[in-house]
Amino acid sequence: MSAARLRLAALVVALLLVAAPVVFGLVDGRTGVLVGLALSGAVAATGVCGYVVLRRVEERLRGLERGIARAQRPDRQPGRPGRPGQPGKQGKQGNQGRRGRGAARPQLPKGLVTQAHLKKERDQVAKRVQDITNLFDMVPIRAGIPPLGLWTASADLLVALVDRFVETRPATVVEGGSGVSTVVLALAAREHGIATRIVALEHDPDWADSTRRLLARHGVAEYAEVRVAPLGPTSLPDHHTPWYDESALADLSEVGLVLVDGPPEGTGPRARYPMVPLLRDRLARTCTIVVDDTSRPGDADVVDRWRPLLPDFEFETLRLDKGAAVLTRT
Ligand SMILES: C[S@@+](CC[C@H](N)C(=O)[O-])C[C@H]1O[C@@H](n2cnc3c(N)ncnc32)[C@H](O)[C@@H]1O
Structure with missing residues (x-):
């Protein structure tokens, strides 16, 4: 979603949150105002929590995508590829040369099958x-x-x-x-x-x-x-x-x-x-x-x-x- 649309949506939600106690107050006086405030608070809290969770999920997915992209880079191919998350012998040296010693290596989740693994399996079966x-x-x-x-x-x-x-x-x-x-x-x-x-x-x-x-x-x-x-x-x-x-x-x-x-x-x-x-x-x-x-x-x-x-x-x-x-x- 674009930033402008996001701002518009936030404005509409804020207006609704403010309007709820007013409308409820018109209907049922002081009790209505309190019910409207409680409702608005609950909706606002749920919205904030949902937003935070979605941001976290999005960040995690981005991290995974980056990891997969790194693991599938051609510089991992020569030599013997390792298990998921572990570069092969020559791949390890190549990565060290490129990123410098001690640089963090991408950690793919255990059991993830990458395209490179499927290709290796296919080549082994053909052989x-x-x-x-x-x-x-x-x-x-x-x-x-x-x-x-x-x-x-x-x-x-x-x-x-x-x-x-x-x-x-x-x-x-x-x-x-x-x-x-x-x-x-x-x-x-x-x-x-x-x-x-x-x-x-x-x-x-x-x-x-x-x-x-x-x-x-x-x-x-x-x-x-x-x-x-x-x-x-x-x-x-x-x-x-x-x-x-x-x-x-x-x-x-x-x-x-x-x-x-x-x-x-x-x-x-x-x-x-x-x-x-x-x-x-x-x-x-x-x-x-x-x-x-x-x-x-x-x-x-x-x-x-x-x-x-x-x-x-x-x-x-x-x-x-x-x-x-x-x-x-x-
Ligand atoms: C690696 S195997 C020898 C294989 C042989 N050169 C071949 O191509 O079949 C070495 C020894 O393991 C033992 N062996 C072979 N097959 C076995 C099995 N299925 N279970 C247990 N021992 C076995 C036999 O005593 C055999 O001499």
Whole structure:
């Protein structure tokens, strides 16, 4: 409403408020004046309170609009966007540079979904559809598989794994942890005629059975061995988290591809560390080690600790759904 109209409305209301006691007084004398005054007072008080509340609501809405506008600015886009109200890594640096250190960051209400979030979700879904399409183009998956990316490897990791498997045609493949990845490798071996030995170490006998059944359902039971290796102490002096029974490695040699995706993180700190120190002497001259879950700090730390053990390997980080590292010696 314009200021002139507001002033006019206020004038009309004031006149009505003054007129009420006069009119009531004419009708009922002194009592009427008192009733008119009470009525005018009540109306005036209600009007003032309503005005104050509306102003507060208006200010709050303006604040929200400003917050949303700031959150959707393009300088928040590069890098990894954060949760609502929290800029992504690069966005945070960019904002600091622009507004100066210590400047207040807009706080969006919890649970508010911004356009930027919806766009990110849409892009992630599109990427996953493409990963699954790629995977199904590379290996003939003709029976059901468990949902990818929960306890299993994600589709993008499987694509990266099969790519390297087909390219390097390793004599021996070793997996820490069995599951869909074992089936996918077995299917790729059959599809691409790769003469290879795939051995998946598995600490859980029930899970080993379930992976064997999955291999059979996909018609590739003879292409991979699920080897039960209970978790226990290792021969590594400074490592105290149990790992697969080392005797399970005894007959392995010329290992050209390793997938590190077990034991589960919950078994203890640096649960997957022993794979490299214990398998190092059995690796082939040309070798690729694929490590899942490196977006978890513990697994990224494990990869860092391997660097001095693998001086002739190249370390690469893949920005996959759960983070991955690929270590190669060519
Ligand atoms: C991350 S999973 C290995 C996944 C495997 N590379 C794949 O792509 O399916 C590591 C271990 O977790 C255990 N595991 C797998 N699925 C599980 C589930 N749904 N619940 C509990 N443990 C599971 C198995 O012992 C497995 O060896």
